Amino acid sequence: MSEMTRQEILLESGTNEMEIIEFYLGTQPFGINVQKLREIIPYDPNAVTRLPDVHESMLGTLLLRGRTLPLIDIRKHVEARPGEEDADTRRVVLVCEFNDLTNGFLVDGVNQIHRVSWEQVQPMSVFLDQYKPRFTGSIQIDNREILILDLEHVVAEIDPEAGMAYNNAQGASAVATPETRRKKLLMLAEDSAIIRCGIQRVLKASGYEQLQVFDNGKDCCDAVKALKEKHGSDLHEVLHLVISDIEMPKMDGLTLCRQIKETMGLKNLRVIMFSSLINEQMALKCDQVGADGYVTKPQIPELVEMVDRLVFGSSEGG
Template structure:
């Protein structure tokens, strides 16, 4: 089952604060994934799997898909779910072929149900405490009386491949920012007022850490697009009342795309259109950056886009938009 046709038909208008989630199952528990991460769904064929020794319980090995060898992860084992009694009619398991963070991986699950169109306003936050203790879920949503947990597939891949989280480590400076930046450059970066909308507490703290090490310390953070939008609107109102240049309050906004309450595309559209702040650059920093998503980013007026976890590229864009006169 290819997702190409569905992707062309859904969410034709960008910035509607809606998303499509595919409901899938591990045992009797329902989980969800943003359809934009799905390339296709295929039946699981164990004979098409190459087992890798020493890969851990959840790292099954590799699976051949259309001539390409992909990493295959047993999602149930990785989430440490206990096995449930087998049904009288064993269900054939399936593989979700997913693309994000510029990588393609397969995830073995027990079955899929259907695609739901939902509003980000209906997605419940995972608290910062739970987000740090159990960062494998980005939120939950209730559909027809059933609670669906939205899985953070990016975090799961990073747990298996620690190289994915190295860009959030300040042990090495970000590209484009020297290990000992000259005082003038550091001071110029410190004077740039920025905002960041990112729902993941771990990623949010990582971005603050790395951008701070690069010199961008004047950074306010928000847990979703709605909270960020309210703050920008408040800044605009205060600047207008004081007769001040708005750029002194805010130079640029960095936003994730997937967020409860208000997604990044909607946030960007509302900044540019509803508030009329076309002069404020908005950079999308998301694992969902693909050719199709770039089109949607441009439709809402985004000025740039960087795929997670490419922090060096983000720093370069910040310098381009904030430091060049």
């Protein structure tokens, strides 16, 4: 497959749809959001430079058009059993970009792209999520269960420094202190267990102790609706801001934002999109659904600063 154009893979604004690329590790199908995929290339073992003293899943580096990329063997990392036909010549590399990083992921083969609704994606059970946080959900297509792989978590397992600074609390800023933050109620929608817990830890350590957390967009949307029904026009005095990922089971973040701003008419309820997918085109999508801000996932300090600015920096909408 040649390099894809961004126009072909962009999520539409607030339609609750996405495209996933289905790939195989052995006989088990997996999937990732096509938005992260830049291209698919044949695997050439001779093009790989082996590195000493690296994670066992790291094959080395791959030279691609003058650029050196880390190459990760996904089958080895998730401990999937190889298929009967396991020749290197059949394997392919998924070149993916997210969190301002570009990596190559070696897989056994690809099937096709599926356009699906996030309503079809089922979150991993809480029990399984404790042990397999590498997966954020699953979807049934043609009697096949496709596991949605959390590439950010895979990269963080191999290179913890590429993960996010989840242990650094944000002290007083120009507009907020830990004491004033404690009076504000926030909601967080994030499907990745490790990211969800990390953001929760930083926000609470910074003073945002009133934090309601959801593992998908629909549950968060329902919670906002319930508060609106209870408090009506006084909602802005109760709920002050929503932070949402974009990729989530049941309802994606763009749809959640559109539901809040348009369907519920809560134009003054602040919404921040916090996602590894943020780029120029995705920022435009966030603007189209009325998001008040967007931050790419490595930038934890920037997230807290934006929350402070939106919650305390304006008298409109609380």
